[in-house]
Structures are given as C-alpha cells and as structure tokens.
Amino acid sequence: MKVQYSYLKNFLSTDLSQAKLADIFTKVGFECELDKSIIEFDITPNRGDALSLRGLQREFNAHQSKKLKDTLSYSKLNFKKDKAVINKIDSTGCGNYNLMVIKGIHSIKNLDSKKKNFLLAAGVPLINPLVDLGNYVMLEIGSPMHVFDFDLLDLPINVMFKSIEKPFQAIGGDYKNLDVSSLTIHDQSGVQAVAGIIGGEQTSVSKKTTNIAVEAAFFYPEKIVNQARKYGLATDASHRFERGVDPTIQKKALERFLFLLSSVAEYESVNSYEGNSKPLKLLHVPLSVDRFNNFSGLGLSAKTISGLLENLGFDLIITKKPMLSFAVPSHRFDISLEEDLYEEILRCYGYDNIPIKSPKIGPILPVKAFSRAAQLRLGLVSAGFMELMHMPFVSDITFAQLNHESWKPARLLNPINEDEPLMRGSLFGSLFRAVNANIKKGYSSIRVFEEGNVFRQSAKSFIQETHLSGIVYHHENMKTWGQKEWVYDLYSMKANILQLIQTIGVSNIQLKKNLSSKVFNLNAIDIFSKGKKIGVFGEINLSATGKLLKKTAYGFEFYLSKIKNNSTASSIKLSSKFPLSSRDINIIVSKSHPYHSIETILSSKKINYLEYFQLINTYEGPEVPKDAVSYTIRLVFQSNKKSLSEEEINGAIAKTLELLFLATGAKIRS
Amino acid sequence: MQIPQDLIDTAKLKLKSVQSEAEFFQLRSQYLGKKSYVISAFSDLKSMDPKAKVLAAKELNILKGKLSKIFEDALEFLQRIDDASALDVTLPADPYLVGAEHPISKVAERVMDYFSPLNYQVFAGNEIETDFYNFEALNFPENHPARQMHDTFYLNSKSEYLLRTHTSNSQIHAMLREPLPLYMLSPGRVYRCDSDATHLPMFTQIEGLVVDQDVTFGDLKGIIINFLEYFFDETMEVRFRPSYFPFTEPSAEVDIKFGNNGWLEVLGCGMVHPNVLKGCNINTKKYRGFAFGMGIERLAMLRYGVNDIRDFYSSNLDFLNQFSS
Numbered sequence A: 001m002k003v004q005y006s007y008l009k010n011f012l013s014t015d016l017s018q019a020k021l022a023d024i025f026t027k028v029g030f031e032c033e034l035d036k037s038i039i040e041f042d043i044t045p046n047r048g049d050a051l052s053l054r055g056l057q058r059e060f061n062a063h064q065s066k067k068l069k070d071t072l073s074y075s076k077l078n079f080k081k082d083k084a085v086i087n088k089i090d091s092t093g094c095g096n097y098n099l100m101v102i103k104g105i106h107s108i109k110n111l112d113s114k115k116k117n118f119l120l121a122a123g124v125p126l127i128n129p130l131v132d133l134g135n136y137v138m139l140e141i142g143s144p145m146h147v148f149d150f151d152l153l154d155l156p157i158n159v160m161f162k163s164i165e166k167p168f169q170a171i172g173g174d175y176k177n178l179d180v181s182s183l184t185i186h187d188q189s190g191v192q193a194v195a196g197i198i199g200g201e202q203t204s205v206s207k208k209t210t211n212i213a214v215e216a217a218f219f220y221p222e223k224i225v226n227q228a229r230k231y232g233l234a235t236d237a238s239h240r241f242e243r244g245v246d247p248t249i250q251k252k253a254l255e256r257f258l259f260l261l262s263s264v265a266e267y268e269s270v271n272s273y274e275g276n277s278k279p280l281k282l283l284h285v286p287l288s289v290d291r292f293n294n295f296s297g298l299g300l301s302a303k304t305i306s307g308l309l310e311n312l313g314f315d316l317i318i319t320k321k322p323m324l325s326f327a328v329p330s331h332r333f334d335i336s337l338e339e340d341l342y343e344e345i346l347r348c349y350g351y352d353n354i355p356i357k358s359p360k361i362g363p364i365l366p367v368k369a370f371s372r373a374a375q376l377r378l379g380l381v382s383a384g385f386m387e388l389m390h391m392p393f394v395s396d397i398t399f400a401q402l403n404h405e406s407w408k409p410a411r412l413l414n415p416i417n418e419d420e421p422l423m424r425g426s427l428f429g430s431l432f433r434a435v436n437a438n439i440k441k442g443y444s445s446i447r448v449f450e451e452g453n454v455f456r457q458s459a460k461s462f463i464q465e466t467h468l469s470g471i472v473y474h475h476e477n478m479k480t481w482g483q484k485e486w487v488y489d490l491y492s493m494k495a496n497i498l499q500l501i502q503t504i505g506v507s508n509i510q511l512k513k514n515l516s517s518k519v520f521n522l523n524a525i526d527i528f529s530k531g532k533k534i535g536v537f538g539e540i541n542l543s544a545t546g547k548l549l550k551k552t553a554y555g556f557e558f559y560l561s562k563i564k565n566n567s568t569a570s571s572i573k574l575s576s577k578f579p580l581s582s583r584d585i586n587i588i589v590s591k592s593h594p595y596h597s598i599e600t601i602l603s604s605k606k607i608n609y610l611e612y613f614q615l616i617n618t619y620e621g622p623e624v625p626k627d628a629v630s631y632t633i634r635l636v637f638q639s640n641k642k643s644l645s646e647e648e649i650n651g652a653i654a655k656t657l658e659l660l661f662l663a664t665g666a667k668i669r670s
Numbered sequence B: 001m002q003i004p005q006d007l008i009d010t011a012k013l014k015l016k017s018v019q020s021e022a023e024f025f026q027l028r029s030q031y032l033g034k035k036s037y038v039i040s041a042f043s044d045l046k047s048m049d050p051k052a053k054v055l056a057a058k059e060l061n062i063l064k065g066k067l068s069k070i071f072e073d074a075l076e077f078l079q080r081i082d083d084a085s086a087l088d089v090t091l092p093a094d095p096y097l098v099g100a101e102h103p104i105s106k107v108a109e110r111v112m113d114y115f116s117p118l119n120y121q122v123f124a125g126n127e128i129e130t131d132f133y134n135f136e137a138l139n140f141p142e143n144h145p146a147r148q149m150h151d152t153f154y155l156n157s158k159s160e161y162l163l164r165t166h167t168s169n170s171q172i173h174a175m176l177r178e179p180l181p182l183y184m185l186s187p188g189r190v191y192r193c194d195s196d197a198t199h200l201p202m203f204t205q206i207e208g209l210v211v212d213q214d215v216t217f218g219d220l221k222g223i224i225i226n227f228l229e230y231f232f233d234e235t236m237e238v239r240f241r242p243s244y245f246p247f248t249e250p251s252a253e254v255d256i257k258f259g260n261n262g263w264l265e266v267l268g269c270g271m272v273h274p275n276v277l278k279g280c281n282i283n284t285k286k287y288r289g290f291a292f293g294m295g296i297e298r299l300a301m302l303r304y305g306v307n308d309i310r311d312f313y314s315s316n317l318d319f320l321n322q323f324s325s
Helices: A005-012 A018-027 A053-063 A113-121 A129-141 A227-231 A236-243 A250-261 A289-296 A302-311 A338-349 A372-382 A396-402 A428-440 A490-503 A595-602 A646-664 B007-016 B021-032 B037-047 B050-082 B103-118 B145-149 B169-177 B217-232 B274-279 B296-304 B309-313 B317-323
Strands: A002-004 A031-035 A038-042 A086-089 A094-103 A145-149 A157-161 A183-187 A190-194 A212-219 A269-274 A284-288 A315-320 A323-327 A445-457 A462-474 A509-513 A520-529 A532-540 A554-559 A581-590 A610-619 A628-637 B128-130 B161-163 B182-191 B202-212 B238-245 B248-257 B263-272 B288-295
Touching: A002 A005, A002 A113, A005 A018, A005 A038, A005 A053, A005 A113, A018 A031, A018 A038, A018 A053, A018 B238, A053 A129, A053 A302, A086 A094, A094 A157, A094 A250, A113 A129, A129 A145, A129 A236, A129 A250, A145 A190, A145 A250, A212 A250, A227 A236, A250 A269, A284 A289, A284 A338, A289 A302, A289 A338, A289 B217, A302 A315, A302 A323, A302 A338, A338 B238, A338 B248, A372 A445, A372 A462, A372 A490, A396 A428, A428 A445, A428 A462, A428 A554, A462 A490, A490 A509, A490 A520, A490 A532, A490 A554, A581 A646, A595 A610, A595 A628, A595 A646, A628 A646, B007 B021, B007 B050, B021 B037, B021 B050, B037 B050, B103 B182, B103 B202, B103 B217, B103 B296, B103 B317, B169 B182, B169 B202, B169 B274, B202 B296, B217 B238, B217 B248, B217 B263, B217 B288, B217 B296, B238 B263, B248 B288, B263 B274, B263 B296, B288 B296, B296 B309
Parallel strands: A086 A157
Antiparallel strands: A002 A038, A031 A038, A094 A212, A094 A269, A145 A212, A157 A183, A183 A190, A284 A323, A315 A323, A445 A462, A462 A554, A509 A520, A520 A532, A532 A554, A581 A628, A610 A628, B128 B161, B182 B202, B202 B288, B238 B248, B248 B263, B263 B288
C-alpha cells in the first residue's frame, strides 16, 4: 500500500521524518520502501486490517504505547430494515449489508487537491467524485464501498450464490461468466455486482447521476478469496475482503462518506438501510504468562503483556494468575491461538530486545561416510571439470530426443515458457546448449558437469532421480610447446571414469556395451556395480544434440541413488617377497571377439602365477588378416612361495595361449 | 686461545658473491685450507697446557664443523645451478583445465559447513511435491491468500502435484519420520512461476529446522546471528523484523547491514507454528521448534558481488572460471 508521507504524518499527528516513520513501521512488521514523498508498505496477507490509514494509525499508536482514538467526523445515520430495499442476504457469505440512498445530488465538485493527490499516490485512479469519495473512505478507515446509480437499480436487493446464465458486464465493460461459487448482488433485473470484487457497468454512476445508493457490507474472506483471480478482476476491494475487513465498521464508513459528501456536493435527502446480520462474537484467547516467558526467553509481567496487547485493541477479559484471557478485536482475522498473541507481544516489545542465546547442539549423529556424490564432484573438479547449473524446463522435442520412447514426461500446467512445458528427463539437453554456447565464444576444450534431478511420470505419481552428467568436448588444434600431442578420445574418457569410480571405492565394476541410450552412439559403455547399472559413458550421439554439437564429444551419466557406500573393508592379500617376472605375448584375434573376451580369460584365475596383465599395443597391418587384430599383452607372474623358474613361467604362458585359443581362436603372431 | 667470532658470518657473506666453482674453491682454501686460521690454530694447540688445550680443541672442532657444512651446502647449490642437464622449470606446464564447483554449490557447502558441527542432519527433499507437504501441512489453508505469495507451478494430469515453492516441505517429511529432538538442514531447488532480473523460476534454498524441548526465540536469534557472522566472516549488524509465514509464529525476516547498501534481507525464520507441529503428531506441550530458510543465490550474490542472478545459470565459462580458486 502506497501512502503519501505528508498525508500520513498529518493523519498520525506526528512530526517524525519520513525515514523515521518508515523505520518504526518496519520494526513492527510492515516493511517500508521510500520513493520520494511516498512510503510503500508491504502488508503481509494476514494483516488486511492494516490496509488503511486507520489500521496504520493503530499500529503506530501501539508503538508509541497509546491506544487508538477515533478523531474523525461523521454524519449520524439511522439504519432501517426494509424488505423493499434489502431483501434476502445469504448469511453464509455476507455478515452484514448496508445501503445508504442519497437523492437530489447536485453541484458536484471534485475532491480537494490533498485528497486527490492522496488517492493518486495510492494508485487509485480518479473516476467520478462520488466514486472517488468511496475509495477515499476505503483507504481512510478500511471498508470498501460501492456506489450504484440509484435510478438504474431495480430494488429490492438480494445477496446470494446463484448460477447466472447471462454473462455479467463488469465496470469497464468486460463480460464475465459467473459461476455459483461467486456471491453476487442482485436487483430485480439481474446481477449488479460481484460481492466484494466489482460493480456492474449497468448500474455504475456517470456524470448524469443525481441519486445514488452507497453499499458498505462485510463479506466473509473465505467466500471472496480466489474469486477475483478466477475472473481476472482483482481490485482494491477484493484485495481487502480476501484478507478480512473489520465487520464492525460498515455503518461508520457510510456515516463518514456522508460527512465528506457535504464538501463535494449538495443533496436533498438521505435514507439508510440494513439487512439482517449475524451478531458478532469476539474470540477469546488464553495466555499463560509463564509459558510466554519460557517461549520467548523474556521475563515480562502480566501487566506489561496486557498493556502491549490492549494498545493493539485486545481487551483483557480474565486474569486468573498465571492465566490471562484476551478478547480478539474484530479487525484481527489472524489471531486464534496463544502463539498468535506471543507474536503480537514480541513485535510490540521489539524483536531486537529479545536476548540472544548461544547456538544449541543437536544429538550426536551416527558417523556417515562422505557421500558418493560429493566425492564424484570433487573428483571431477580435480580432473578439470566445471560445474554448471540449469533450469530444468525442456521442450517436447528435447525430451523425445534424449529419453526412452516409453517415458512419460512430467508436464507443467502453467509453464513460464510455453515452448518448454516439460520437466527434464535428462541433464544432457542443457549441457549440449552450454557446450554449444561456449564453442561459439571460442572455447575449443570444454569439460563440464551438472548434478540435478530428472523427472518422469510413473503410473501413480512421478519419478525424480538425481543424475550427475558431464561432457568432454576437446578439439584443441594446438600441440604443447614440447610438441606433445594432446588428444582426448573414448579411452581417455574411460580412464577418467574408471579412475573416478575406483577412487571413490565403488567395487565389482562390470562394463558392458551400451545399446539403449539415445544420448550416446554405439561407442558407449554401461557401468554396473553389484548387478545394478550405476551409469553410462561414451561417445555422444550427435543427432541427439539437435545440431548443437557438430564434432565428436564424450559424455557420462551417473545415477547417484544407485551408487552405494561400501562400508565393509575388503581383506588385504599378503604381498609376496619374491620378484615379478613379465613376458609379452603377441596374438592375432578375430575382430568378432572384442578385447573383453580376452580380458575375461586372463581374469579367470585359471592361469598359475598370473598376477596381472596389461594391453601394451594393438596392430592392424599387412601381416594381420583384415578381419583380425594383433594384440601385444604383457603378462606379469609372481608366486608367494618362491622365485619362479623359466619352466614354470613358460608353462603358465602355454596355458594362457591354450585358454585364449579355445575361447577366441587366438593364435600367436610370428 | 682467542677464536674470532665473526669467522662464520664473513664466510657466509663472501660465499654469496661466489659465481663459479673456481671462486668457491679459492674461498674454501682461505677458510679451511692448510694456511687457514682454523687449521693453523690446530697446530698451535700443541704448545698449550692440557686443560686449556681440551677446551680450545673442542671449540675449534665446532667451528671447523660449522664452516665445513656452510661450504658443503654452498657447493651443492652452485653445482645445481651449473648442471647442464637441469630443465628450465619456468617453462609452462602441459595444458590442463582447472575445474570448479558452481558458486551456488560452494555457498551451499559453506552454509552446511557451519551447521554440520552442530549436528544438523542433512535431508534431500522432493522437487515434485504434493499440495499436502508444500502447503496444507505447513498451515497454508486451501484458498488462503498466503498461497498467492507463492506463484506455483502445477503438474498437468495429476492436479495434487506441484513443483515445491520452498524447501519447507522437507520439514514435514522429516518431522513425520525422524525421532525427536530433530536438528535438520535441507538444501535444494525450489520453483516460483516468476522471472525477471532479480527473480528466477528456479532457485536454491536451504531450510533449517530444530525441534527440541525448551527452544526459545532467543535460541533462534543466537544461531542466526552466529551463522551470518561465520558466513560473511565479519561481525554483522543484524536486524530481526516481524513478518509473516503461515508455518511459523512468530515469524521474522532477517536483514543485515552490508557494505553501503543499508539493510538487506537475507533470510526468513520463526518459531514453528503449533498447527504444523500438531499435524506432525508432535506433542506441543513438550516440544517447540524454530525454522529458517535462506536463498542461496542471494547469499552468493552478496558474497561474490554478482549483480545479475541470471549469471549463475548462464553456463558462461568466462563467469564460472572465476570460481576455480
């Protein structure tokens, strides 16, 4: 709510500076922003009572340890009940309904310049002096009002929930189809206003208006909330009714309107009417002084507590030490519990005056292993990867490009960008865009990763999993100053990945060729641990990048929830005192047998003394058949019990060659 | 026997100006050669009486030892400089990339570094959430205007699902599942249907919650001030300002004086609303709680002097490279 400083200062009868006033209101819970001569108050949704000068005055006075006094002038009215004017009121939606009929209005002038400037500063446009006056009273004491052209009304009025067939034309000209959940004001010709929101065009005042009916009513917040939004008709009135308007001020608002009218126009007669209303019951809330002091860490007396609350309009009803009980004033819709009173006391006493305590320590936690995700992240950073973060919204095309056909996306009902209505099913969409953007900037060597959730629908709910994915794009043409070539290929990525997952202690890794991912081409490998797929890496399928990447790139994807912490220590093998002996073998193997089949044989523990092995060269050339490849493999032998003799080593090599021949048809390359 | 005390100092001084091995050996013979003071002093010992001889010999041996060590070290240094096989170690390294965690991760870790020694457990939460955990259980009644404070993304086809608007949903999951007392922290991404230079539709929050006996507003103030001073590494002027969150009562926004910018809002907090505790089957006569939530982007902008929140999600390596140290 925006208020002119000069107007507020006069209303509050204070000489405090604009900054000082703003500081006081901020301290009691109404954050202020200053814009030249205007103070803008941030009124939280629970404090509809503060959306007026009167409401602000109450808070200011309480801060100054004073109670609110009504110093405004009113023209006294006698309200009559007349079914010919106000007929039926639906008491589930309307607490009270009052109408003031003023006839023979003439010599209408504009509001004085102070009031006009006050309205304009508050963002309320000037429409017609009679309407402006209603808006002024709303801003002054908090009761929204509506002014009908009396001659266009077909009395009596009914306030009810009723389905409407004809579209309703609101002030301004827009037509709205109202549904039965909206409380509406009807005359005998149809709907003339949507309760608490807006009046109808048909009965609105104009320059020709001489007779008016001014409505001041109380509508229950729960019946108004969301109605204005639903119709796209948010108004100052709906903003207040949604948050709660004091149900005791409507008649006073009409009396104030009438008093101020005399400075704007002359009139011949006034009659005021009221509908049936429910008697108001004030809520009583108990408060224990001890509990409050224990809660706050303060030691306030019952007298101090009562004083603070009474300045805000709470009445002390019962004192039965140590219990107090307070009647909640009719303007406070946000108070129903003892803790609500604590907040009132504390904000008036001042949060700054509450003593500070040293931080408490929680219960001792079981020792947890450093999370795999954190370790992976650190490993990637050490390997030169830069972490990125992106919005998770993607287009239908991107989702389809990167995810399995059977995946149903999580689709937003109200996306911020209509082209990206889905939650991502893969992190690669934004990673591709990121690499593309940085290539355009001139980067030729890029290593990036991102950790984040990916989403899809399941039968009953949604699946959200945390992935950690990354890309290496390396097309650096330069050699080092030492003329060393620096290339990055699939096997470089394989080294990166194996180093990473073995360093973090993931055991029993199996690698299998990936055949299913859309993100990768055929040169990709699934990583399994304890039978579960924990990730995949390999060469990016460029067609899945939507032309964002045009040159070879490598990527990886880890499924973090599948990577388990390994809490059991593996038993350590005794190291041998005897020397290692290494021998190289050259074999020719058909390409139909991938290297993995050789690895499987050599790892099978069927070869005596074989400690480990290493591929040291591959060769394809004139001496090797076209459909085969030559491998040079270094075999390293060792015994725990003795130094191996040449015979024993040769025996092991012979066994190796025999097993390889049986499994793959491998032959020695002469 | 009078042994000159400045022998070692002068030797060191002269060694500093030595440029070659030839110069070195010349100087060494002056100090340790046959005609040097030390060696000739040993010959003079013969003429001394036995008691004085023992003392002088001991002193001379110490002096000779020190001089020998100084010359040994100097020779090693000289030879290292002169070695033709030594590489020019000032040439550049082979190409390497320096990685870095994202500034948002760094800031989130800094926040958690403060709370982890205080035994706050860390829980991750759902980003796609039900209305119950995001609003209802947090005392946002249906149709309450407080819900309008949160511009919410809803999921199509399953109307009870939404993108969480705050990390406070984790409070509810934790209170329903974990034993008390509970000290918890929950970092994660949250969503609001809003976008401009200062707002993004997705941002990062860290939620903190304590449920314990005899927890007071003073405890909340204490930990928040202590945390802010740790985070910004300086004594802070901190202001607690009354505010409104449906899930806390009383509620406060916390402002700090930062640079020349006046008061800046950095987080929201409050005592857990009794309706929230009761909804999680917690005995409010025995337990109370406090909660706080902070926007990591906001803290990161202050810590690193970033002016545009969108930079964090720009993937711009020029920007992110600056966080590698």
